[in-house]
Amino acid sequence: MLNYEIVVIGGGPAGLAAAIEAKKNGAEEILVLERDMELGGILQQCIHNGFGLHVFKEELTGPEYAERFITELKAMGIEYKLDTMVLEVSKDKKITAMNREEGMLSIQGKAVILAMGCRERTRGAIRIPGGRPAGVMTAGTAQRFVNMEGYMTGKKVLILGSGDIGLIMARRLTLEGAEVLGVSELMPFSGGLNRNIVQCLEDFDIPLYLQHTVVDIEGKDRVEAVTIAKVDERFKPIPGTEKRFDCDTLLLSVGLIPENELSKSAGIELDRITAGPTVNEAMETSIEGIFACGNVVHVHDLVDWVTEESKKAGRNAAKYVAGELGGSEEKISVQGINGVRYVVPQEIRPENLSGKMEFMMRVDGVYQNVALVAKNGEEVLRSVKRRHVAPGEMENLVLDFESIESKDLKNLTIELVRQEGA
Amino acid sequence: MYDITIIGAGITGTFIARELSKYDLKILLLDKENDVSNGTTKANSAIVHAGYDAVEGSLKAKFNVQGNKMYDEVCRDLDVPFKRIGSLVTAFNDEELDTIQCLYQRGLANGVPDMKILSKEEVLGIEKNLKDTVKGALYAKTGGIVGPWELAIALAENAVENGVELKLNSPVTDITKTSKGYRVVAGEKNYTTKLVINCAGVYADKIDQMVNEPTFEIIPNRGEYNLFDKSMGGLVNTVVFGCPSKMGKGTVILPTVHGNLLLGPTAADIDQREDTRTTFEGLSAINDHAKETLKEIGFQDVITSFSGIRAKVDTKDFIIGKAEGKVNFINVAGIDSPGLTAAPAIAEYVVDLIKESKETLGLAFGENKDFNPRRKPSIHFMDLKRSEQIKLIKKDEAFGRIICRCENITEGEIVDVINRKAGATTLDGVKRRARPGSGRCQGGFCGPRVMEIIARELDLDMKDVVKDGKGSYILTGETK
Ligand SMILES: Cc1cc2nc3c(=O)[nH]c(=O)nc-3n(C[C@H](O)[C@H](O)[C@H](O)COP(=O)(O)OP(=O)(O)OC[C@H]3O[C@@H](n4cnc5c(N)ncnc54)[C@H](O)[C@@H]3O)c2cc1C
Numbered sequence: 001m002l003n004y005e006i007v008v009i010g011g012g013p014a015g016l017a018a019a020i021e022a023k024k025n026g027a028e029e030i031l032v033l034e035r036d037m038e039l040g041g042i043l044q045q046c047i048h049n050g051f052g053l054h055v056f057k058e059e060l061t062g063p064e065y066a067e068r069f070i071t072e073l074k075a076m077g078i079e080y081k082l083d084t085m086v087l088e089v090s091k092d093k094k095i096t097a098m099n100r101e102e103g104m105l106s107i108q109g110k111a112v113i114l115a116m117g118c119r120e121r122t123r124g125a126i127r128i129p130g131g132r133p134a135g136v137m138t139a140g141t142a143q144r145f146v147n148m149e150g151y152m153t154g155k156k157v158l159i160l161g162s163g164d165i166g167l168i169m170a171r172r173l174t175l176e177g178a179e180v181l182g183v184s185e186l187m188p189f190s191g192g193l194n195r196n197i198v199q200c201l202e203d204f205d206i207p208l209y210l211q212h213t214v215v216d217i218e219g220k221d222r223v224e225a226v227t228i229a230k231v232d233e234r235f236k237p238i239p240g241t242e243k244r245f246d247c248d249t250l251l252l253s254v255g256l257i258p259e260n261e262l263s264k265s266a267g268i269e270l271d272r273i274t275a276g277p278t279v280n281e282a283m284e285t286s287i288e289g290i291f292a293c294g295n296v297v298h299v300h301d302l303v304d305w306v307t308e309e310s311k312k313a314g315r316n317a318a319k320y321v322a323g324e325l326g327g328s329e330e331k332i333s334v335q336g337i338n339g340v341r342y343v344v345p346q347e348i349r350p351e352n353l354s355g356k357m358e359f360m361m362r363v364d365g366v367y368q369n370v371a372l373v374a375k376n377g378e379e380v381l382r383s384v385k386r387r388h389v390a391p392g393e394m395e396n397l398v399l400d401f402e403s404i405e406s407k408d409l410k411n412l413t414i415e416l417v418r419q420e421g422a
Numbered sequence: 423m424y425d426i427t428i429i430g431a432g433i434t435g436t437f438i439a440r441e442l443s444k445y446d447l448k449i450l451l452l453d454k455e456n457d458v459s460n461g462t463t464k465a466n467s468a469i470v471h472a473g474y475d476a477v478e479g480s481l482k483a484k485f486n487v488q489g490n491k492m493y494d495e496v497c498r499d500l501d502v503p504f505k506r507i508g509s510l511v512t513a514f515n516d517e518e519l520d521t522i523q524c525l526y527q528r529g530l531a532n533g534v535p536d537m538k539i540l541s542k543e544e545v546l547g548i549e550k551n552l553k554d555t556v557k558g559a560l561y562a563k564t565g566g567i568v569g570p571w572e573l574a575i576a577l578a579e580n581a582v583e584n585g586v587e588l589k590l591n592s593p594v595t596d597i598t599k600t601s602k603g604y605r606v607v608a609g610e611k612n613y614t615t616k617l618v619i620n621c622a623g624v625y626a627d628k629i630d631q632m633v634n635e636p637t638f639e640i641i642p643n644r645g646e647y648n649l650f651d652k653s654m655g656g657l658v659n660t661v662v663f664g665c666p667s668k669m670g671k672g673t674v675i676l677p678t679v680h681g682n683l684l685l686g687p688t689a690a691d692i693d694q695r696e697d698t699r700t701t702f703e704g705l706s707a708i709n710d711h712a713k714e715t716l717k718e719i720g721f722q723d724v725i726t727s728f729s730g731i732r733a734k735v736d737t738k739d740f741i742i743g744k745a746e747g748k749v750n751f752i753n754v755a756g757i758d759s760p761g762l763t764a765a766p767a768i769a770e771y772v773v774d775l776i777k778e779s780k781e782t783l784g785l786a787f788g789e790n791k792d793f794n795p796r797r798k799p800s801i802h803f804m805d806l807k808r809s810e811q812i813k814l815i816k817k818d819e820a821f822g823r824i825i826c827r828c829e830n831i832t833e834g835e836i837v838d839v840i841n842r843k844a845g846a847t848t849l850d851g852v853k854r855r856a857r858p859g860s861g862r863c864q865g866g867f868c869g870p871r872v873m874e875i876i877a878r879e880l881d882l883d884m885k886d887v888v889k890d891g892k893g894s895y896i897l898t899g900e901t902k
């Protein structure tokens with residue numbers, strides 16, 4: 001049995017930032033476990049620009065952003081194991097992992113930080129009818145082939161879903177000489193960042209078909225054609241609106257799901273909407289001493305927010321190990337209502353609140369001229385105007401608890417309120 | 423010259439091949455696909471039926487009941503997943519209660535053991551997730567579930583180890599009569615043989631008509647399925663059939679041998695024999711049935727959908743026997759459900775049929791002294807005890823490296839299935855044998871890694887590794 005103060009599962013940006021911050025806050029023995037051959041997580045395949053604008057105030061590529069943290073982690077002498085798969089985490093923070101050189105490993109942590117990231121939704125999850133030839137793959141898999149292994153995955157490509165990975169791959173494949181015929185999106189709006197719609201589709205004249213889905217895939221061995229159709233309000237395809245594309249590839253960018261198999265088997269409570277663990281103000285899950293951060297908690301669109309959130313998890317894990325984190329029973333729930341789908345953290349303990357605290361959330365549709373309004377019971381704590389909100393862009397709201405007596409805290413809600421006359 | 427040529431390496435063809443490999447014969451097994459078990463055998467309900475469905479006196483009834491009994495031994499010898507979990511036919515109204523009575527009687531007539539009509543309470547005692555409106559059910563203890571392609575693959579492997587020659591990518595395009603038997607043209611090669619056994623599934627009529635007058639026609643009929651994540655596998659404990667009605671055989675809700683949940687199938691005649699597309703309507707219909715039967719079910723955990731094609735004939739029974747006026751051409755056709763269950767019994771029957779005319783055919787039928795009924799056990803790393811896992815990694819580091827992160831499949835297991843007889847050469851071939859890519863992410867993560875392993879083990883270029891069929895290439899070139 002190996003013993004550590006903090007064991008971090010996942011060596012992506014979340015795990016790296018959490019480990020570094022924990023060390024800065026006094027934790028000594030930290031171990032990062034990563035199943036891939038290198039640290040950096042999903043960033044290693046994101047060779048495009050657009051990382052770090054908030055954290056470093058400059059535009060970096062994914063690998064560059066990751067490298068800064070990897071360098072720092074190594075300089076600080078934090079231990080890590082690569083090509084090491086974590087198989088199980090128990091309630092009492094015992095971890096079972098495995099790799100080639102050492103075989104089966106049992107590791108006891110005083111605290112554990114979950115930073116396993118997320119995985120892509122697949123074809124099955126959205127029940128696309130049609131044949132099952134080669135050439136149907138998720139955008140992330142294609143990204144890995146193209147950016148990391150140097151292989152092309154198609155010549156004529158249609159993309160289903162306008163998530164960021166799909167949009168970025170539309171541009172990438174075009175630059176690599178493939179013909180991208182269009183992007184079909186089920187919803188009346190894109191799930192991706194606006195800047196990606198402009199830079200990856202509009203700049204390359206790639207059409208975006210909103211409210212369209214795939215109704216047929218042809219081809220026995222390899223995709224030969226894909227048919228899309230417009231859908232009604234209940235997402236049923238409307239007969240007569242079909243468009244057939246001759247193509248050899250269908251890429252799916254239909255959403256990401258937090259990777260929580262380990263959390264589930266440990267008995268950690270998951271939020272139905274985020275599909276990640278419910279966390280408190282310290283990024284601690286329903287099991288004391290097990291923290292979580294990054295995409296495993298909720299899917300982020302910007303890595304900068306992952307970093308901020310993960311620092312918080314790392315700092316609090318260090319406090320926990322030092323016995324300085326208050327573990328009071330008193331909890332206040334934080335809920336998203338009226339257009340706000342979820343808020344992270346889902347719970348706060350007044351005892352641990354000091355000054356400002358940031359909440360992350362996503363809205364359920366596209367709205368113009370609204371306010372994000374936070375209330376304590378009926379009392380408005382803060383109201384912030386937003387000209388435009390969309391499900392593809394995460395929102396944040398900072399509340400200052402300095403002036404609030406903790407005994408007066410009831411339950412917090414955050415909602416969208418339409419602005420009159422705007 | 424071959425003694426016997428079997429056309430089609432589905433469950434029927436592989437069972438017959440393995441049965442024949444007990445004798446000192448020169449046997450050829452041909453399939454047009456890139457792997458064995460790539461026809462109907464890879465896409466069905468995977469149920470080992472008890473035997474109360476088929477009409478009394480039919481070949482289906484006879485071979486179903488016999489075949490069911492043979493499953494324990496063959497699955498043990500070949501180390502194939504098989505579980506006798508029992509089956510239920512549920513009744514939700516009085517008419518359906520009558521129907522299950524009829525099925526019970528038919529089961530008795532067919533010789534099905536261990537059946538019982540259950541009360542509502544008894545049904546809910548076994549299946550607590552069924553709607554409370556259930557009124558009763560027919561329970562059959564001998565009903566089971568199997569890994570259908572695992573079985574066909576294991577049979578092929580064992581047959582090859584016992585001397586059968588397997589040739590894939592060999593579509594039979596012509597058969598001509600010769601003085602001593604037949605010349606079979608397959609994949610641009612000629613094979614001469616004393617006897618032909620036609621196990622060509624949905625193409626059995628086409629093969630038959632290459633030398634015989636037409637006597638039957640295959641009507642392809644498609645069944646669609648939804649497969650759910652393992653987290654849903656515990657929703658039912660037995661094979662739960664809906665009650666058959668005028669609308670057709672009921673839809674089934676069952677766990678698979680690997681612990682996933684399977685819903686299906688639909689039934690619709692189709693025009694093209696290999697059109698395994700799924701449809702919006704079909705998949706919706708299956709889900710609607712589940713909603714009517716179960717207290718609660720969520721569809722967000724569907725991980726894949728698929729369909730299989732039944733080789734239906736208008737007589738609705740199996741066609742097994744010598745072609746009219748010939749001792750050296752045997753048809754095993756119209757093998758739709760319960761063909762999987764019946765296959766071991768069919769194989770024995772077919773071998774007896776050949777033995778009847780062994781003198782005419784000039785076949786000695788001596789015993790194959792080297793016949794080994796067992797195959798090297800397959801390795802399921804995650805099912806092993808901790809101490810055995812540690813030992814295995816010590817012996818071979820490749821077992822310490824997880825490739826498939828959903829199912830926790832190690833590199834060692836993948837290398838093993840590639841290097842066996844009748845081994846995997848494709849991404850889907852590896853998936854069917856060792857399961858990487860069968861989980862939640864459906865190969866998103868492990869696909870590229872598995873391709874690397876295949877390329878390395880078989881000395882192929884990455885670009886030449888295919889998904890399934892010969893033309894199912896995955897990579898189209900290199901980046902700029
Ligand atoms: C295609 C794409 C484009 C993006 N573009 C941008 C952009 O332009 N700008 C921007 O700011 N952000 C962007 N992002 C977002 C950002 O990259 C992610 O939010 C961030 O990488 C999430 O970090 P993470 O550490 O939570 O997850 P990940 O990076 O996924 O890291 C999780 C790590 O945990 C490991 N792991 C999981 N389970 C186990 C286990 N059982 N045992 C051991 N290890 C395990 C995984 O291998 C992985 O390395 C993009 C994301 C993607 C996918």
Ligand SMILES: Cc1cc2nc3c(=O)[nH]c(=O)nc-3n(C[C@H](O)[C@H](O)[C@H](O)COP(=O)(O)OP(=O)(O)OC[C@H]3O[C@@H](n4cnc5c(N)ncnc54)[C@H](O)[C@@H]3O)c2cc1C
Pocket residue numbers: 429430431432433434435452453454455458459460461462463464465466467468469470471592593594595621622623624625626629643644645646687730731732733757758759760761762763764
């Ligand atoms: C939806 C569905 C559900 C079912 N459920 C069950 C069940 O639960 N239990 C049960 O017992 N049975 C079930 N069945 C029936 C069972 O799946 C079949 O009876 C069985 O798989 C048939 O096996 P086979 O070997 O005869 O045919 P196949 O598996 O189709 O094999 C035929 C082989 O012949 C090859 N071939 C065809 N033409 C040529 C050619 N010209 N040259 C060379 N090779 C050729 C094909 O490539 C194929 O591999 C079900 C069937 C369906 C469709």
